[in-house]
Amino acid sequence: MDYSRPVQLTRAQLADFHAQGFLILPALFSRAEVEVLRAEVPALFAEDTSANIREKASGEVRTAMGLHLRSQVYARLCHHPRFVEPARQILGTEQLYIQQAKINAKVAFSGEAWQWHYDFATHHREDGVPEPLALNLHVFLDDVTEHNGPLVFIPGSHRGGPVRTALDTETTSYALWTVDNDTVSQLARAGGLVTAAGVAGTALIFGDCLVHGSPPNMSPWDRSIFSLILNPIANAQTRLARPDYKHHRDFRPVVPLDDDCLLAARAGAAS
Numbered sequence: 001m002d003y004s005r006p007v008q009l010t011r012a013q014l015a016d017f018h019a020q021g022f023l024i025l026p027a028l029f030s031r032a033e034v035e036v037l038r039a040e041v042p043a044l045f046a047e048d049t050s051a052n053i054r055e056k057a058s059g060e061v062r063t064a065m066g067l068h069l070r071s072q073v074y075a076r077l078c079h080h081p082r083f084v085e086p087a088r089q090i091l092g093t094e095q096l097y098i099q100q101a102k103i104n105a106k107v108a109f110s111g112e113a114w115q116w117h118y119d120f121a122t123h124h125r126e127d128g129v130p131e132p133l134a135l136n137l138h139v140f141l142d143d144v145t146e147h148n149g150p151l152v153f154i155p156g157s158h159r160g161g162p163v164r165t166a167l168d169t170e171t172t173s174y175a176l177w178t179v180d181n182d183t184v185s186q187l188a189r190a191g192g193l194v195t196a197a198g199v200a201g202t203a204l205i206f207g208d209c210l211v212h213g214s215p216p217n218m219s220p221w222d223r224s225i226f227s228l229i230l231n232p233i234a235n236a237q238t239r240l241a242r243p244d245y246k247h248h249r250d251f252r253p254v255v256p257l258d259d260d261c262l263l264a265a266r267a268g269a270a271s
């Protein structure tokens with residue numbers, strides 16, 4: 001991977017994204033960059049804030065939200081050209097705002113599931129987002145394997161548009177609009193299932209109607225993934241019901257920083 005230039009997706013990758021609904025970009029961020037990101041995590045998880053949402057059973061942090069407002073390093077990551085440029089390319093606009101910036105952790109032995117869902121169900125029903133355009137961009141902060149609670153995608157499940165959902169407030173501590181088993185079976189019969197695994201630094205990009213979920217982490221290995229949601233400003237939320245950390249209200253366009261912005265943050269901190 002050439003880390004010296006902003007990543008432009010190839011035509012084949014763009015075609016794949018539209019056909020499958022997601023991309024897996026192995027080692028998009030280097031080990032050194034991942035270390036800069038990981039170094040922030042203990043202090044963020046230790047904060048006593050409603051933006052740190054805890055697992056139902058263990059009380060461990062399940063998701064830590066609003067991160068670009070809580071950490072300079074994560075603010076840089078949200079403006080990283082390797083995230084922003086592909087998002088601009090896919091969506092065909094430079095006018096994107098940061099909708100959500102979080103880490104989903106799954107602690108060894110106790111990290112809980114994310115039920116089958118697609119993101120637009122929540123964006124539309126909770127926040128009044130008009131169209132399923134938002135992109136979810138992930139970077140793995142740990143190696144993610146089939147054992148430690150990886151995301152599982154149903155390829156092509158976005159193609160028929162939004163499917164039926166119901167609000168699940170019981171299964172986990174995070175209320176989610178979920179897809180029922182019959183619909184998942186039908187979609188998986190057509191598209192199969194893909195496990196999104198890779199070494200730390202691997203990135204994912206997936207669309208707002210792609211059905212996905214992730215199993216509990218019963219392995220002895222932690223699993224943390226950073227997730228940035230970028231949405232076109234023209235498609236912004238129309239209902240400000242949820243807290244800012246779940247859907248940010250700053251609709252200014254995200255402007256990419258230099259490609260070395262993460263390593264520069266570490267150099268700045270050391271000097």
Ligand SMILES: O=C(O)CCC(=O)C(=O)O
Binds near residue numbers: 104114150151214
């Ligand atoms: O972190 C996970 O396992 C699930 C994340 C997810 O479903 C999402 O970002 O929409």
